[in-house]
Amino acid sequence: MSNKKASKVTPYEVSGKIDYDKLVKDFGVRKIDDVALNEIKKYTGDLHFMLRRGIFFAYRDLKWLLDKYSKKEKFFLYTGCGPSGPIHLGHLQTWIFTKWLQDKFDVELWFQFTDDEKFLFKDKSMEEISKWTYENMLDVIALGFDPKKTHFLIDTKHAGLMYPEAIKFAKKITFSTIKAAFGFKDSNNIGSIFYTSMQAVPAVIPSVLAKKNIPCLIPLAIDQDPHFRVARDVYPKLGYYKPAILHGVFLPPLEGVEGKMGSTGQQTAIYTTDTPKEVERKIKKYAFSGGQATIEEHREKGGNPDIDVSFLYLKYLFEEDDAKLAQLEADYKSGKLLTGELKQYLIDKINKFLAKHQKAREKAKKMIDKFVYSKGKKGKGKRK
Numbered sequence: 060m061s062n063k064k065a066s067k068v069t070p071y072e073v074s075g076k077i078d079y080d081k082l083v084k085d086f087g088v089r090k091i092d093d094v095a096l097n098e099i100k101k102y103t104g105d106l107h108f109m110l111r112r113g114i115f116f117a118y119r120d121l122k123w124l125l126d127k128y129s130k131k132e133k134f135f136l137y138t139g140c141g142p143s144g145p146i147h148l149g150h151l152q153t154w155i156f157t158k159w160l161q162d163k164f165d166v167e168l169w170f171q172f173t174d175d176e177k178f179l180f181k182d183k184s185m186e187e188i189s190k191w192t193y194e195n196m197l198d199v200i201a202l203g204f205d206p207k208k209t210h211f212l213i214d215t216k217h218a219g220l221m222y223p224e225a226i227k228f229a230k231k232i233t234f235s236t237i238k239a240a241f242g243f244k245d246s247n248n249i250g251s252i253f254y255t256s257m258q259a260v261p262a263v264i265p266s267v268l269a270k271k272n273i274p275c276l277i278p279l280a281i282d283q284d285p286h287f288r289v290a291r292d293v294y295p296k297l298g299y300y301k302p303a304i305l306h307g308v309f310l311p312p313l314e315g316v317e318g319k320m321g322s323t324g325q326q327t328a329i330y331t332t333d334t335p336k337e338v339e340r341k342i343k344k345y346a347f348s349g350g351q352a353t354i355e356e357h358r359e360k361g362g363n364p365d366i367d368v369s370f371l372y373l374k375y376l377f378e379e380d381d382a383k384l385a386q387l388e389a390d391y392k393s394g395k396l397l398t399g400e401l402k403q404y405l406i407d408k409i410n411k412f413l414a415k416h417q418k419a420r421e422k423a424k425k426m427i428d429k430f431v432y433s434k435g436k437k438g439k440g441k442r443k
Contacts, residue, residue, distance in 0.1 A: 139171030
């Protein structure tokens with residue numbers, strides 16, 4: 060994938076300028092069109108702004124899933140998190156959309172914490188990863204998921220449930236397939252080669268427990284798709300439905316539109332635990348601007364919202380009102396709205412969100428047991 064600088068999109072590396080149309084072709088997924096949006100709207104009544112704006116832009120087997128739903132065959136949601144560091148705004152994008160799906164379709168969510176993956180792929184101890192698993196759970200709970208319909212799976216904790224299913228996938232996925240999909244070398248540890256089997260499993264756990272096939276919908280950022288592409292043909296071989304998937308774009312890092320926001324650079328990401336001052340400092344100092352070099356030039360020529368990170372964060376996450384977003388875009392293009400003013404608008408939006416989130420995060424410390432899956436918790440969700 061090239062566009063001046065070659066781009067790369069795998070679960071383990073996202074870099075360069077992302078050509079999403081090319082990814083659609085390369086990954087063999089379908090773009091969400093008006094027909095698909097109208098199908099969703101039949102059941103939801105309205106569309107989430109991330110669907111209206113193409114933030115979630117592609118899918119696998121969505122029409123099949125909605126057809127099942129129309130026949131009273133409810134699906135469940137599955138998404139997850141690799142707990143190797145603090146949660147940043149890029150993580151929240153998928154989870155906020157998933158929360159909307161749970162609310163609109165009144166379905167259960169199975170949320171996987173891949174602590175084994177992070178131990179295998181990162182230079183971190185299990186003690187450190189366990190700490191981040193706990194911290195990350197707080198952020199997921201703080202978003203307001205229904206504890207009666209939300210089940211946390213922690214790979215090492217729930218190995219007794221997951222491993223018997225994972226080896227069934229592992230038996231049918233070859234080393235050469237994994238190497239081709241992820242670019243692995245002979246130097247990769249054998250745990251990393253096996254890992255995809257564990258990520259495939261939550262898409263069938265409710266079916267295993269219910270002893271009947273239940274459709275699954277996975278909202279994810281598109282870099283995670285290769286795991287499910289590798290496992291895709293294995294699901295029916297094991298007697299299960301292939302999971303349907305909704306693919307999202309990446310929230311860019313503060314420095315510009317290439318790559319995605321990550322947990323590694325303190326300056327390139329905004330974390331859910333950042334103070335208002337930290338948010339202000341990061342946006343003002345690091346957020347890439349699409350504005351001109353001087354105020355006079357900006358007033359005359361206007362700015363480019365398509366490359367302005369502050370505008371993109373509003374579009375992707377923080378300005379739900381389409382009319383307001385369109386006004387900001389028009390004012391920025393015309394030069395009426397300055398870069399500093401746009402940044403301040405975003406700072407205020409983020410800090411308002413984080414103030415509420417951090418309060419909910421504190422309350423979440425007493426709620427973890429309500430979310431972590433146990434046999435006694437199964438089946439409490441409402442069913443239509």
